[in-house]
Amino acid sequence: MAGKKASMGEYIARRLIYSLVIAWGILTITFFLLRLGPGSPADKYLANIAASGRVRDIAQVQAAIEARYGLDKPLYLQYVDYISNLLHGNLGWSLSTSLPVTELLSKHWIYSFELILLSTVFAVLIGVGIGIYSAVKQGTKADYAVTFFSFLGISIPNFWLGIMLILIFSVKLGLFKTYYDTSLPLFSLENLKAMTLPVITLGSGMLAGYSRYVRSATLDNLRKDFVRTARAKGLPERTVILKHVFRNAMLPVITIIMLDLSGVVFGGAYLTEIIFGIPGLGRISFNAIFADDYAVVVAVTLIGAMVTLIFNLLTDIAYTFLDPRVRYV
């Protein structure tokens, strides 16, 4: 047991070092790609300024904007400055929101986290149950119905579903507000009520996906020898399914759930956030992309990479608990 812990510790340390190297690579590529891309922070401003129909010296305006963004310095100096600030824990200043990037992200990640967490819980609780039921009832009307609705859930775009839910439940029936209210305390009852439609919107696709994965994995395991053995031992069917089949069937699904959870940074819930006015990281980062707010884009990419790598690591660790045969040395 002690030996296992030591090897697990080494494994985690090694993976964390790899993660840092990968994150640095991603950061560097993102940093340079942004600056070498076709757009510039000046573009958006120029559109606004041009719209005023009054500025004549555009070159002067462009120079002013580039100075404000520090783009008048050589590229390598910009990079050195960024890395130097990063090592001091400074992710920079977001020019599109007038906040330090750290403060911006720390204020807004929670909205995405709450949405994705609740959607995942909703999807897992229902999707896994439906998936197992559908597998156990393979070939029945119930199975076909689950299959039909699963494909429907996967096919319906979040965007359309969200708008439909708003029109039916908010506009017509008046049961919910049409948008998310940030003044409600997080995870309070009122807040959870406000989250109902966004969670259904985001969670329905996830739910459908999970149910298909679980059904497939369950069917796969139902045919295995250890299940036949368990049944031969006279174990109740419920015990066979929940203790033997479910545990094995969940292994591949865990990976997908973890990936969905890591979407909190990569804007996995962007469309849902847009429809319901949730100011989460998805919305913040997409706005930053369109605003050429380099500091935010690089920071979100960096944190997103780290979160994904860490979630992958957690997934691997979770495997060891779900499947005693899995070892990391």
Next chain:
Amino acid sequence: MHLKRREFLRLCARAGLYAGLGVGLSGCLEKTKEAPQNTTLPSGLHPVKGTYIDGTSTGDAETLNWALAADNASLNYIGLTMDGLITYDNSLNVQLRWLAEPVRVSEDGLTYTLVLRDDLYWGDGKPLTSDDFVYTFKNLLFSDWLPFNYKDDYQETVNGKKLYVDVVAVDRQTYQFRRQTVYPEFIYRVTDFWAYPKHIAQKYEGNLDAFTQADELNNLRYTGNLGPYRFVEWVRSDKFVVERNPDYYLGKENGAPFFEQYVVKIFGTPAARQAALEAGDITSTTIDPLQVSKFKGMKGINVYTNPTSGYDVLLWNFRKNGWEGFRKKEVRQAFAESIGKDALIQSIYLGFADPAFSFIPRPSPWFVETGLKRFGVGALYNKEEAKKKLEAAGYKQKEGLLLDNSGNPLKLSIITNSGNKVRESIAFLVKQELSDIGVEVELKSLPWPTMLNQYLKNKAPGDKASGFNNGPDAVSEKSWDMCVIGFNTDVNAPSGTSSFFASDGGLNMSGYSNPDVDELFRKARSKEALDTSVRKGIFAGLSALISEELPADFLAFPQSNIGISAKVKGIEPGISMGYNSQLWYFEE
């Protein structure tokens, strides 16, 4: 690129006096029309109640530190907490705010005198004085270290050198802008923007990072009694919240404003905004043309249709990588004659637009209809005549196709920015219309940065960097023939349009050049234009010339539709709707 009503006001119309038709009298060359100069907002008393939730904003602001703002949302947010020197009513008459009296202009047009009210103060109780304005302009806006986007408005060329105009304090309440050269439209610039409290801003002077990140300049807590509302909170990408300012200098007699809170709520999509209005979750939002009739039929919502100063335009590429035919006036006229504006307005704007024939919109005091060539409507929408014009210009038809100089069927490209449904629809309609005169058109919808940087920016051989107008020999990286884009006219100071159509205009992307047009733009900014009737004549001539010359095909001035809860009273619809929003209230 179109500005909404409030954005337009904030951005280009925080101006001096409205130019009437009469010649100025001594000491004041531009006089306002006879209009009430509200200094106390005469109005009935109304109960203070409710939260007004404004869902009209299409995007969040970038900063509350106004000298750094270039986006309209930022200027709108700031405007809720600080009035500024003046505003305009729907007839574009000046309504005084921080100014105690109208701007005085010396007879030689070189000195502009502004007198502030004496009851204005900052958040810490210190008075707002002329010194704050002089400091703001001289030490901040005109400095080398602060990238203020509108420096150009306050510079003049003297003996070949670009200099800032002088700003001096005369007394505690009075300050002056002093120029060395005449620029008649400068009167519309002297009342732009706000001031910083000198005693606060001084701490950050000279350090851009410190100035940009200064909490006390970013949170608007210094605004004292200067506006109807006080800052409460700003949740990025979500909402901007202000509360009623009980000390508001214009509310002393009538208790204005009458809303307890004012919230700007940001929505990601028009559908979400409109659903929120329909459900009663917000008080107002913009309504898409397609939805107007639906909302007009709803109880509890009023829809207001207002003119705007933005216009959609079809640019021709006059540069060497555009079709050479556009350099001939009769060809441009033939094209414009074959693009029907009535059909365009009905099918694309669903009737919510005015046809455009030049760059000055109808609500502008400088709009003159006489002399305008109305291509694309009535008798000047005639495809047979267009074909004859093209024939006369040397372009032959064969089997229904127009042939280029080499005898091949003419194929042209039309570009526009993707994601803008209106412009994409316009491009498609233009393609259809031009096919009737034998022109094959290829549509290209491009991301905005791509269109800007690869198609519209241009450079001449040897140029280090590309710009929007690098001279007659400059060409863009990629070729194009026509472009659907939106421009805006400053209704008070239309000469700013020289940016787009004068030979040396900073945004003359298409490369149009006409000495007569250049001369009229120059005249509009010259000493003789100090006389407003002369200036109006110049603009009339310029509009007429441009409507005939067609440096671009001016298509339409879209109107805006705003849906507002019927409970809100005190609204005056028009181009400046909202100028009196301090007096809006919820009915009992």
